[in-house]
Amino acid sequence: MSRRVAIIGVGWYGFKPSIPDLSFREMMFEASMRAAEAAGVDLRKDVDAFVSSQEDYWEGIAISDEFAPEPIGGVLRPTFTVAGDGLQGLAQAYMLIKTGYFDVVLVESHAKPSDILSLDKIYELALDPVNIRPLSPSNPLFTAGLDAVAYMSRTGLEREDLAFIAVKNRVQGLRNPRASYAAKISLEEVLEAEAYIYPMTRYEVAGFTDAAITVILASEDVARRFTDNPVWVSGVGWSTETGTGALAWHEWGRMKSMRMAADMAYRTAGVKPSQIDLAEVEDRFSFMEPLTLEEARLAPEGGAAKMAREGVFSPDGSLPVNPSGGSLAMGVALEATGLARLLEAYLQLVGAAGPHQVEATRALVASWRGPPTYTSMAVVLESEDAL
């Protein structure tokens, strides 16, 4: 376990609600070409293995893993897909390098929701076919409302505590060129908006975005050959609860899988939550940001919303949270959402975030594939200055 793992380059393409001109494969290529340039690697010569995170239904192609290798440089090389969030793919790449058999591993994930003409129907197909689908709920995202109400009830939060998260993130996103859904909105506007999925309005539910992200990882000794500014993947963690097929496992208003994933990431990194000075975490629904921070032990039970309103999580606060604007400002990039959070944390740690740069050396990156699933991923990233 002594072999450290570094990010030596990241590339991205898109982050627009719609990219009409390029296919998803071309978007994968664009992101990978940029990552290769950033890392100074030749994709066809220097990369030992390739991981792509994607799901058939999002691609509209059965067995879509066959479409993964070409655009990322992985034809006739060790390539596999992970049917999950990009951070789950990153965890696989981390382990490949830890084995000692692989020195440079590429991780890619992408999303082109603008190609999916019936996104709601695909979400519907994720609901349990026996216990839930026959009820035909008019909006398959309803389980987020169930969790939000239970979370508010347990912690005593008010609607405006959640609305504030939407204001914070959408306004913070105005400084991020990738945040297509950023907006100058006020708390009053959010609270007065028509209901959508109670207790949340449309402002508190993220839109969708087309994006591709490629991350190139390397073992410590090899990383030094490619870059003077590595970011260390110090710890990874993931945990799967259940989908809607076994809901008796789920405690409404909690994210047990997030607690487990974050604890695993801290443990593998040898880092305490109190040492984290930046968080890029899941916020595709407003309640998810404070709940994630609490489950990841970055805020006391029920205390995250208050800390947010006190400015602790603002870009100039002691623990900036989603200075990128998060998913609320950047949009949900389906399985690439976790890598979007990672991309933003990486840019912060190398000092390349531009107008939304904050001071940080040690980040928690966390993503949740939900609803209606309950899988969480967490990664601890450290800059050279943290060590």
Add this chain to the structure above:
Amino acid sequence: MSWWKENVASRIRHYPGSMEVEKYVYTPGVHGLEQAKALKEGKILGSKCGDTIYVPPLTLCPDHKPGELVEVKGPWRVVTYTVITETMDGRKLEKPEVIAVVKPDDAEGGLIHRVESDQVYIGMEVEPVFKPEAERKGTIDDILYFKPK
């Protein structure tokens, strides 16, 4: 792949397609078949794992052994709820849909179902309203909704 990018909207083309997904049978399994039979009889089952009953029945208990199916009778209470007023693509619903997690007092977990009330709250006591026996098919919508008791 190309270094060139098309930037004129009228020259961008799409290939329309569809993924055939609606024709599928879901095998209920031994466990599911018992649940279906019970629903037709107007009963709701849970699985007993040690001293704890889980609703809906877990396929496997936390110790990874199959549980014993038992009927649960309530009283049922609302664990959490939400109200949907719009579809994902922005169509306003004629009538908001109240969806809740409802749970018998003596069990863990809870069913997701509709609640017929515009005054729903956590802890509200509710009871299932079944379809007439002849119309039941052994599916979860044999329960029309839960209503306040």
